[in-house]
Amino acid sequence: MIINTHNDWDSLEEIIVGRADFAHIPPADPSMKNFMYAHLTNEEIEKYVGSYNQNLLEEANEDLDILSEVLEDCGVIVHRPERQLSHLQIQTPKWRTTGWHNYCPRDIFLVLGNNIVEVPSVMRSRMFETWSYNKILQRAFDDGAKWFSAPKQIIEDNNFDFSDLSKPTLMNNEILFDAPNVIRIDNDLIFQISNSGNEKGAEWLQRMFPEYNVHIERDAYSGAHFDSTVIPLRKGLVLLNGLRCNQNNYPKFFKDWEKIFFSDIVSTDSKDSGISSDSIGLNLLSVNNDLVIVDENQKPLINTLEQYKIESIPLSMRHARTLGGGFHCVTLDLKRK
16 A cells, blocks of 8 residues: 555545534634634534434435446446544543544645655644544555644634735634645645634645745635635636636736636535535546546536546435535545556
8 A cells, every 4th residue: 555646636546535524513612613604603503413314324325435436337446435433522631622523634644755744733623633634644654654643633612813804814822734835736736724724834844844845825815724615626727616716816826827717616514514615616636637527417527627638427416515625625545657
């Protein structure tokens, strides 16, 4: 099991696909409010807290199983995490909460070449989420991968400031970031400052991996993850979420790339507890630089990609908004050729 991936478009050979079992919305606390519901009061958040509907989770797992089968049909080796009781209580000397889910491996691991990094997630409920992937990582380590863990986060209340929601609500008090705050372009890493990643996170990444160039991005989107906002499709071609990006605020790293500003996103899965916005419709997974897996409802996107000679495999991800993850989120590529 060899880990080696430098971007999101080289030919995919090995991947992790998450699971929806035991998914559970954790109690309202500042870290959960920051990531999911910054615009709501704690009282409004509390009505969403608890286990997801079992039928919803079964449908989500069906979609993940089909995704796994399609990837295997494309010649990709697929790994799945162990089922973990996400709803159980988590406690540290500073706070108490419950887990969330094992649905989005992309959020908690960053793969840089032969290095796999357990990132210091901004959410308390994700403190032990990596455990369900431990056997996969142990195998990768035994086969030569370099396995790092970022400094263990404390996530005290003073890491969050909700006084001005036009700015990131995550403060710069300790090293905190989720992996989808980072876009990998071979030896260049674009790091988004947002509610899910701060300056200390970018600084830690640059010091730990001096062979990479970390480019800090502040302008395009400050909500949470970046992988439904800026999507490199191949070297020289980038898909940009037109609901968030324009000619003035897109990451200038891409100034010489061909840019697709796309905003015709089809609204789906509008459950009241939806964590993600309609932009999750752009959360696609590249099998190679000519083939992507995309939400079957996003026909305008599929048609647009065809104009750039990129074929699509349309699949269902019925609860992407509700559970907070599309095809890129629910996977973690381990090896690309």
